[in-house]
Structures are given as C-alpha cells and as structure tokens.
Amino acid sequence: MKYFTTFVTLLLIYLLLAGFVVEEVILGSAVSAVLTFILFKYIDFNVDVTLPIKLVKFVFIYIPVFIWKLLLANLDMARRVLSPKIPLNPGIVKVxxxxxxxxxxxxxxxxxxxxxxxxxxxxxxxxxxVHSVDVKNKNEVEISKNISGPFEKILGGIFK
Incomplete structure (x- = not known):
C-alpha cells in the first residue's frame, strides 16, 4: 500500500508539472516507478483512510471560519489604527x-x-x-477561548 501511494503521489506531481499527454503519462509512470523504488526505504508514513473526510472538513468548514475570523481581526485592527487614541493592551499569553x-x-x-x-x-x-495587541483579561481560559477557540474546535476534529 505504501509503495502504491508513493508511486501515485509522484506520478500526480509529475503529471501536474508536465501535462496529461500520453507520452508524458508513460514517461511519468516510468520515472515515478524508479523514484518509488529508490525512495521506498527512506519514506516512512502511514496512509490514513479518513484523509478525504478530513480534507473536506478542512476545506469546507475550517477555511470559511478562518476567513471570517481573519476579516473580523482585520476590521478590529483597522478600527484601532484609525481611532484617535490607539486602544492597545499588549501582552504575551499562554494558550x-x-x-x-x-x-x-x-x-x-x-x-x-x-x-x-x-x-x-x-x-x-x-x-x-502568543503575543496579542489586546489582552482583555488575565483569565487563561477566557484568553484561550478568545484567541484559539473557533480554530481549535474544528482543527481538533481534523487533527487528533
């Protein structure tokens, strides 16, 4: 299984770089087979059967949440920069x-x-x-929830 996965990965990378012409598929297969044979003893990974499900969660759940939080953080920083008195309370927190x-x-x-x-x-x-420009309180649980809460909830389901 590991040999097959390595071969397919190398072949897909080759074809994405070279193109999907019949000659390139043949040459890419040969090159991928030789590279897989050479690299097989150095490659150590486990194939995760749930990878497609995790990938779908990452793309369709995590990325939209990340973009939303990114937008909110940008608006918050713009508000801070444009206000007459820059409201900052910087500090390093342990999340x-x-x-x-x-x-x-x-x-x-x-x-x-x-x-x-x-x-x-x-x-x-x-x-x-984490260094933050606004440490609102000293409670470690609240700080962790504010900084990493939405990210960690989704990433915890993707990465064990």
Whole structure:
C-alpha cells in the first residue's frame, strides 16, 4: 500500500508539472516507478483512510471560519489604527491546546499568527505562547477561548 501511494503521489506531481499527454503519462509512470523504488526505504508514513473526510472538513468548514475570523481581526485592527487614541493592551499569553498532533499544533499556531493582532511565538507541549495587541483579561481560559477557540474546535476534529 505504501509503495502504491508513493508511486501515485509522484506520478500526480509529475503529471501536474508536465501535462496529461500520453507520452508524458508513460514517461511519468516510468520515472515515478524508479523514484518509488529508490525512495521506498527512506519514506516512512502511514496512509490514513479518513484523509478525504478530513480534507473536506478542512476545506469546507475550517477555511470559511478562518476567513471570517481573519476579516473580523482585520476590521478590529483597522478600527484601532484609525481611532484617535490607539486602544492597545499588549501582552504575551499562554494558550492551552488539546490538539496532540504536531501538524495540528502547527496549523493552529499559523492560523493565530495570520490573524492580525496576534503572533504565535512558541509552541511548548500543550501550550502556544502568543503575543496579542489586546489582552482583555488575565483569565487563561477566557484568553484561550478568545484567541484559539473557533480554530481549535474544528482543527481538533481534523487533527487528533
């Protein structure tokens, strides 16, 4: 199964770069077979059967929520910049996450960083350290809910 998955992945990458002409499919198959044979002992991954379901969740649920939160954060930052007295209360907060996967934590940290007004500084264990331009309160649970709540709920269902 791992050999087949590696072969198909390499072939699809080749065909996306070269084109879907009969000669390219034949050549791409040969090149992908040789590369799969060479790389097989170095590649270590597990094929997840639920990947298509997770991909659909990511594209149709997570991305719209992320875009909405991105829009709200941009409007909030524009309001802060355009107001006569810039309302800032900067600080570094410790956001607890229940996501165990490294890829899930990376996605969460990048999502936090991409929304204006927040910057992920470090990921350590189950915590993400975030610099925020407005730390409204000192309660760690409320801060975590405000910064990562909507992202983490969806990403927790995608990345275990």
């Amino acid at each position: 607890k996450t229940d996501i165990k996967s490294d890829l899930g934590k990376l996605t969460l940290a990048n999502s936090i960083t991409l929304t204006p007004g927040t910057l992920s500084i470090d990921v350590e264990g189950e915590y993400i350290y």
